[in-house]
Amino acid sequence: MSPWFPHTAINLGFRLTPLPEDGSVPGIKGWRWIHTPGHTEGHISLFRESDRTLIAGDAFTTTKQESLLSALAGREKIKGSPAYMTMDWERARNSVAQLKGLNPELVIPSHGKPMGGRELEDHLAYLAENFEEVAVPRKEAEEDMPEL
Numbered sequence: 001m002s003p004w005f006p007h008t009a010i011n012l013g014f015r016l017t018p019l020p021e022d023g024s025v026p027g028i029k030g031w032r033w034i035h036t037p038g039h040t041e042g043h044i045s046l047f048r049e050s051d052r053t054l055i056a057g058d059a060f061t062t063t064k065q066e067s068l069l070s071a072l073a074g075r076e077k078i079k080g081s082p083a084y085m086t087m088d089w090e091r092a093r094n095s096v097a098q099l100k101g102l103n104p105e106l107v108i109p110s111h112g113k114p115m116g117g118r119e120l121e122d123h124l125a126y127l128a129e130n131f132e133e134v135a136v137p138r139k140e141a142e143e144d145m146p147e148l
Contacts (some may be wrong), residue, residue: 038092062112080135
């Protein structure tokens with residue numbers, strides 16, 4: 001689908017301002033932003049302490065975004081950030097560990113369904129402990145791809 005993705009910059013002008021250094025989110029009381037690089041340099045996640053809700057963005061997903069079948073079927077299983085756009089796997093791993101340390105009760109990812117409770121706890125612990133095997137694309141898979 002990438003031929004249909006935008007290929008030009010968007011001028012956000014005055015609509016874009018830096019986030020406050022204190023981690024607060026302007027206009028959204030009770031939420032804080034957390035720098036979670038890896039997928040992109042400036043990636044952030046949002047967390048609300050009062051009910052331990054985490055909006056993970058693309059720090060991790062609950063579906064294997066690279067698999068059309070998995071994405072369409074909506075199979076819930078925590079994966080790393082979408083592989084086709086992740087720029088720094090080491091920082092992505094550190095971001096997952098940081099988010100696990102928040103002990104979220106509910107996660108809302110940008111890809112996949114929300115996940116909570118014991119299922120979230122188990123899946124997030126597994127991802128953090130096995131990040132390289134679960135999230136990082138295998139080098140062999142890249143080498144097996146035909147040249148175009």
